[in-house]
Amino acid sequence: MTTWKNHQEVEVVITGVASAGSQVDADGITGFIDQTKHPSWWSEDVEPPQAGDRLRTVVLDDTRNPPRLSALQSDIEIARALRGRK
Numbered sequence: 001m002t003t004w005k006n007h008q009e010v011e012v013v014i015t016g017v018a019s020a021g022s023q024v025d026a027d028g029i030t031g032f033i034d035q036t037k038h039p040s041w042w043s044e045d046v047e048p049p050q051a052g053d054r055l056r057t058v059v060l061d062d063t064r065n066p067p068r069l070s071a072l073q074s075d076i077e078i079a080r081a082l083r084g085r086k
Contacts, residue, residue: 003029003062004029004031004059004062004067005059005062006059006060006061006062007058007059007079007082007083008058008059008062008079009056009057009058009076009079009080010026010031010056010057010058010059010069011026011054011055011056011057012024012025012026012031012054012055012057012069013025013026013052013053013054013055014033014049014050014051014052014053014054014055015030015051016051017048017049017050017051019035020034020035021033021034021035021037021038022035022038022049023066024055024057024069029067030066031057031059031066031067031068031069032064032066032067032068032069033049033055033057033068033069033070033071034068034070037060037068037069037070037071037072037075038071038072039071039072039073042072055071056071056076057069057070057071057076058070058075058076058079059079060075
């Protein structure tokens with residue numbers, strides 16, 4: 001089974017939404033986006049997450065079960081910078 005690694009960018013589909021955040025899936029791998037890591041938490045101009053939404057995300061913690069991801073552009077940019085240092 002393929003796994004995600006920290007700082008990896010992943011295109012996901014939201015499969016479930018709860019008060020704590022959203023469950024997502026990409027190629028059969030399940031992940032989780034905490035509510036504060038979705039842009040709607042920070043901007044009234046962004047719609048809240050809904051099942052079926054597609055998002056570009058970045059892996060924040062690949063040791064968690066399920067792995068934790070972020071859909072915030074700032075986190076994606078940080079991950080890109082970190083990957084560039086390797």
